[in-house]
Amino acid sequence: MIDYFFENCLYFTVNKLSRAITKMAEESFRKTGLSPTHAFLMMLVIEKPGISQSELAENLHLKPSTITRLVDKLVVKGLIERKSEGKRSLNYPTEQGSAILKEIKDGWKVLLHAYSDILGEEEGKALNKLIHEAGNKLEK
Known part of the structure; x- marks a missing residue:
């Protein structure tokens, strides 16, 4: 029963995603020192x-x-x-x-490939678009 609440709560779902993508991003940018x-x-x-x-x-x-x-x-x-x-x-x-601009851009490419390898490139783009649009609506 408790799993139902967490799986169906946008707050917890987005935070779970945020923790996962943050970990991947930190690894991707480690080379830059940033x-x-x-x-x-x-x-x-x-x-x-x-x-x-x-x-x-x-x-x-x-x-x-x-x-x-x-x-x-x-x-x-x-x-x-x-x-x-x-x-x-x-x-x-x-x-x-x-x-360091080249290293930074390389870090973004590493991150893109990392999550695209897991989610699929098109799925990653679709998820990004959906989250971006939801964020815009919720900010208003």
């Missing part, structure tokens, strides 16, 4: 130098205070530099930060 979230943040900063904290928060669906902590760690690692422009804090990749 967490998956730090890697995604770095991709945004490299692709859009001068991106603001609020844009990072919006893109990553995280709170500004969380973005500040993530960026702080990347500044300490020498991968990002902050520049103030009035009240805004803009983020730029350092030369060292830009140099």
